[in-house]
Amino acid sequence: MSKTESMVRVSLAYVVALGVATAWLLWGPDTEWLWLDALVADVLATVVVFVASRIHHNSSFYDAYWSVLPPYLAVFWVVASDAAGDGLRTALVLAVVWLWAVRLTANWVIGFPGLHHEDWRYPMLREQAGRLELVVDFLAIHLIPTFQVFLGTVPVYVAVALPGRDAGWLDAVALVVGVGAVLLELIADGQMRRFVAERQPGQAMDRGLWGWSRHPNYFGEISFWVSLALFGIAASPGDWWWLVLGAVAMVALFLGASIPMMEKRSLERRPSYQDVIDRVPMLVPRPPRRRAAS
Template sequence: MGDFAWMALASAVLLAFVQAAAALWSVRVSRWAVADVVWGPGFAAVAVLGLLTGHGGIGRRVAVAALVTVWGARLGSHVWARSRSHGGDDPRYERMARGRSTTAMVLRVFGLQGVIQWVVSLPIQLIAVSADPGGGLWALSAAGILLAAAGLVIEAVADRQLQRYKARDPRPAVLDTGLWAWSRHPNYFGDACVWVGVFLVAAATWPGALTVVSPVVMVGLLVWGSGVRLAEQAMADRPGYAQYREKTSVFVPWPPRGDR
């Protein structure tokens, strides 16, 4: 546990630096949405730290570091490109900033994000300092790696399909093709799979099962936090969305009701 404590402390310090740099960048450009850009790369930084400084089993350490780094880099570049295409800050942050000082916003946005990143990255930290599992528990690790890889692909494909939809002129009122025909939020579902998968890899060795707080927090954020809930509110009044909502699963991909 001493090694894990050291990795947890090192990860906390690293994330503090990442969020402090992001906060300075945000204040300089007057855009709080910088926080969204560094969300994925922050996890990638912890994964690289674990790969380079941890001494756990090389198999899981390399696999998880590779998956999380690719996931974080792709997400960061995707959000960066999306942010650059917008003229101003994200409306969510504009509403949040009303009546709050710069210091209060820095703590609320970047301070809180750093804490969440540290909690969600607990399985990565543990994998970095724990031995590879023996016997049949390798199957659990393998299942987690496959699930995380599948989630990464699902999220990337869903984001790409959404980009192509937004680039159409004219475009339909609702995106209901591809992965979006089976789930109203396939990108968030893919994201959830990544973190459930990483947890399963960690759970193959003790005390990895105790890091279950990671997928619980991440899935909670994706479904009830700033993900599905806010997206559903924003889309509620769009023409055709009520019909789309009635036939399409909200999160887990499932055949549309009319096709069953």
């Protein structure tokens, strides 16, 4: 299947998914809480994407949903709440969320070869599950990530849909962190694409930002979710203790699953990657250690 046909199929699945979500929000039972209405709609959309994944035998159908969901939720909360939050903060939050979403979705489009390709982690998880592969496919690959992204987006709800403090210095910090995160990811992904196009067999990436962090793209992603948490805290400082939960969950995801899996695979495919591990910090960028003298 060509990339164009694959993109059309994925796009149609997302149109149907978001159409189902919107229909629920417009005509479904009202829970009296906008955050819960959005969560139910989100789960329904995830089920649609999951069905499309099963029909096409490819769980990578879900991949772009990660970046499609937050802007959809943000706009819904602004509209449904009649923009109850501070106007300036709302504009800043929407700008950061949409900037992040457009960049991440564009990066997926650029790197997506077509539905003949599936993220290598998904078949591995299904094979390990054995007879429970259907359950693991739905829960681990689709539903749990949906809950994680939703949890990370909850501060947006607090920032744009609820009355809160006027915009101030913490919003400015959140803006700088959010825009900086997007720029960091943009540069890191561009450097990786150029490296992949030019690399020699077995060569490990340690150029540019990747020479200061083994996973600068993940650091940028975590920073984005921290930015959303900061916007929520700026609106409601007393709720800081639970507004950070989404960002903490993202840190746990990358440190506990994504990074270990990527590092193990890199070592298996490129033994020279051990030298990168020895010299370059895992996540937070800093100057690399010098190579040991031979």
